[in-house]
Amino acid sequence: MGVRGLQGFVGSTCPQICTVVNIQELAEHHRTKYPGCTPTIVVDAMCCLRYWYTPESWVCGGQWREYFAALRDFVAAFTSAGIKLIFFFDGMVEPGKRDEWVKRRLKNNREISKIFHHIKSKRDEPGRNMFFIPSGLAIFTRFALKTLGQETFCSLQEADYEVASYGLQHNCIGILGEDTDYLIYDTCPYLSIGDLCLETLETIMLCREKLCESLGLHVADLPLLACLLGNDITPEGMFESFRYKCLSSYASVKENAGKKGNIILAVSDYISKVLHLHQGEKKIEEMLPLGPNKALFYKGVASYLLPGQISPWLVQKPKVIITDKQVASLNPESKQEVPMCIDPESKPEVPVCTNSESVQEVPMCTDPESKQEIPMCTDPESKQVPMCTVPESKQVPMCTVPESKQVPMCTDPESKQEVSIYAYPEVKQKLPSEAEAPLNLEAFMCMHPEIKQEDTMDIEPEIKQVTMLPDSEILKVARMHHVHSESYLVYNIMSNGEIECSNTLEDELDQALPSQAFIYRPIRQRVYSLLLGDWKDGTSTGPVVKEWFVYPGNSLRHPDLVRPLQMTLQGGTPSLEVLWLSQDPAAQARRLDSLLACFNLSSSKEELQAIESPLRALCCLLIYLFVQVDTLSLEDLHAFIAQALCLQGKSTSQLMNLQLDYINSRAVQLGSLLVRGLTMLVLVNSACGFPWTTSEFMPWNVFDGKLFHQKYLQSEKGYAVEVLLEQNRSWLTKFHNLKAVVCKACSKESRRIVGRTHWNSHYTGRLGRQGSSSHRTGSTHGHPGQGQPWRDQGPGGRQYEHDQWRRY
Structure with missing residues (x-):
């Protein structure tokens, strides 16, 4: 993120740019200067996720209660100081930054491979140096902050632009984040989240005016410098020869600056001494030269201009x-x-x-x-x-x-x-x-x-x-x-017909579990049908959604082209006007019917309605998962249900102190798979007009990574249900009720959940992930309204071609 090499340059070569400040003192100064105006900090939330996630365990699917507590402490520290926080999240990936997004996702894939190699060889939690944020962290952080009463926005474009614009327009005392682009934007001061001490509210302020003084530039020159050095819009290699040309003629090379630092100094020197003499667009084209990169260059410079600002370049x-x-x-x-x-x-x-x-x-x-x-x-x-x-x-x-x-x-x-x-x-x-x-x-x-x-x-x-x-x-x-x-994703689907999902902790070498991208695709397809209108099976025309989903084996060179999958709903599919706007009492029933139809669970409506919140949403998800994935066993079901019940009686400190005997790679994948399913519940619930309250499927209410891992290990060893439930008789009754609902619903889909000892002896997990027969799902080649078109019994009975999934 940000400008290539600028973060290291600031820290090593220009330390005077960084100043230790006390945010509470900044707020007091703001109150004195602008009486009646509340001191406000705009927060780039995506930059802060790693800072906020303080739990030691992260690989098991997320320690959500601990995380929620950390967010609450963060908000409380600023609230007690009388400082208002405004949070911004990335809402979509701009087309011009898709290549950069893909590059980071592929890099993450390599990191995930290392994580699973560590787990299999060491059988313990990888250190913080291998930290990878739990699946769905950004999505659920939005809802956590809203629950804590915070003003939270999701961007309609690149979030850093909206953050910088908001900070400028609302006279904020600073932007809290970790992105050198905030040194380039001509906006309010840039405060480092990485250096924030929450107890004292002290952090580092990076001053763009001092940066300009060090480089001999004006603030209006910084967008030009950023594009010549390389950022998310202009690739680093675009002006590589130009930068080395500047470096070769630069007379003030500093030994302590390093190669990248001297390049920054050299390019800045060229801007200040050469381009300033012939300032203007035409001269830039002659001197760089821009050639075929002219379009990208102008886009890069203009991308830093906030409302009301112009560039001399x-x-x-x-x-x-x-x-x-x-x-x-x-x-x-x-x-x-x-x-x-x-x-x-x-x-x-x-x-x-x-x-x-x-x-x-x-x-x-x-x-x-x-x-x-x-x-x-x-x-x-x-x-x-x-x-x-x-x-x-x-x-x-x-x-x-x-x-x-x-x-x-x-x-x-x-x-x-x-x-x-x-x-x-x-x-x-x-x-x-x-x-x-x-x-x-x-x-x-x-x-x-x-x-x-x-x-x-x-x-x-x-x-x-x-x-x-x-x-x-x-x-x-x-x-x-x-x-x-x-x-979540609804507006992206309706406005652009394009969505993306980042990396998930999935082991590319594990051939038994399909990727979450495929497991939950039928849900998304039914949501597409709901949001984009009717579509008849077999037609070559109709709405198509571009899915940029990360899964093992996907090079991300092109999106998957996915068509809607029709649902079977009594009375037909309701319009969005009915689902979203109608105040008629019957509309609420239509909303719930639509939600269940997206999961293909209409026949289980009565059983699910009898379950108390928040276990109802979890039960819905478990039924879907066990119908979809044939390689999920009775032991897995016991672990999922037991952890959800035991979670209700655990305090945050108890969850923090929970110790695991070892880490199991399959349990790691199952934890991430369930959390991704909870994000699908967010999508379906919002698409159907919010029939359920969001608290029903927030992970801090239904899932804890370490607790699930503990129950998984116990269940795998054959422990009795009473042991899994910690000898709690009230939980035992609920356990059997939930298990009965899941098993009954699965039996309606000809899916019998059995223990691993009853699996067919021929199953060896030999099939590839996307070609695995362990996965039941809908396709445009199936029959609409029948849910999953393939109905093979047990694992190992059905195969499909990888290409069939890639584009249709």
Whole structure:
């Protein structure tokens, strides 16, 4: 992440850039400077996952109770200091960064192979030096933070851009993360999460102004430097020859800087001494030269420009009005187009959506040349205070910050909190009538609108007209749930027809267990049918979803093309309007029916409804797993149920102190498999309109990695059920009830769960993972409505070709 080599350079060559600061003191200074404004830190949550995950054990599937407690302590430390936290999570992978995403996933595969080699050879937990975050950590962290009352956003684009934009627009005291891109963005101060001491709230602040002073650059030069050094958009090899050319002519080589450090110094010297003399886009093209990389270069530089910012290295076209109907769609009632203007002689203004319902008004002025109205910007040196009209209230002054580059603020009459008039106006609303577009849509598309296209056509630094169809109401609902971290993958499927899933702890050498990507694919296919409309089996046309799922053997050169799988629902498949918006009492029953149909469990509805929460959702998942995977045994079922029951009576400290005799590689895979199943429950529940509360399938309520591992080892050794349940008679009754529900449901699908001693003697686990007969699943070549189209008895009875799964 970030700029290649910059982190090491800052630490070794320019230590003056790093300053120890006390965040509580920063907050006090902020209160003094801006009375009435709550000190706020915007958190890049994806950068913080490793810092937050403090439990010693991580390989067994996750110590979720311990993790939740660690998050609670983190939030409490800032809350007690009067500091507000805003969390951002990655919501999707931008097309231009897919190659980098793939590269990291393949690297993770190699790390996972080493982890399983360690487990098999040492039979113990790998050290922290091999740490790999548990499956689903990012997803469940969103819900954990929401449970803790925190404001949590899921990005509509690259998260670091939205983090930097939010920090700039909301006058935040800092960005908490671990990404050198925050040194490049011209935004609020960058605070290191890796150096944070939670007890004292001290950390390292990295100052971009001091970085510029050390390099002889201006802040506006940093995006150019980042692209020439290599980042997530411009590959490191793109300007390699140019960098060495700079280094060869650099006269001030420092011995203590190292090779990469001297390259950074040399490129900076070239920018400051050569390019500054011939500043401008044309000269850059002549001096670099850009050649076929011109498009990527301009995209890279423009990607660092926050709303209202321009770059001296990009030519600005004068006064061109851009109509972006996607921005206009933020106001579905209004037919007016949103004007945008870029003027090379003045700073560009970021347009504000005027919503007829919220009556938020922005002062407008008329451009004498174009005769178009453009939003006014309050001069920071003037004493004028812009006013914001809000529903059922009088005009209230916006919070102006004359000494910073902040966006005016207004007060939400319901929450009494200050909110930006530019970003996320729907934050406190339950319905998305004012759903906002990505933070950088106005400025970034206005500067280089063609960058948003999926292909890599030449990105000329000129303005083109962008016309997009307005979003439907139902898509805006999906977007609202996505932005507020209430759903998982739903908006990505509906808006882009593309989803991804990162690495899972799966042993590529284990031939008995299929990958979670395939096990849960029929669920996703039924969700596609729900979200993308009807699709008839056998047709060559229809919706196709691109799946970028990591599994052993997948090179990730291309996505898997996956079609929907029809469900059998009494009364037909309900519309999303019914599932998401209807207040009719019958709609709730339709939501539950749809959820069960996605798992192909409609026939088990009564039995599942009789189970108490949170075991109901877990039971649903276990039935699905045991129907799908023939190599799951009775011992596995006992371990899953026993750990869920025993978890209800365990304290966090008891779980922390639990010791394991050894680590079993198969149990490691099963733990990750179950947690991935819980993420599928999040997907299905949100797609079906939330028939169940999310707490029912949060892992800290139903799963603990070490506890499951303990029960697995005991069950594998043949321990009695009473021992697994720690001699608790009340748990014993529940155990037999849950087991009966799972076994009955599986028997309806001709799946008999037996102990390992009863397995067919010919089974040796010899088949490959994706070619394994141990996996039952749906396919576009099956018969819709019949659930799993193959019904072989027991393991070893069915084979399918790997290519059949790769693209269909």
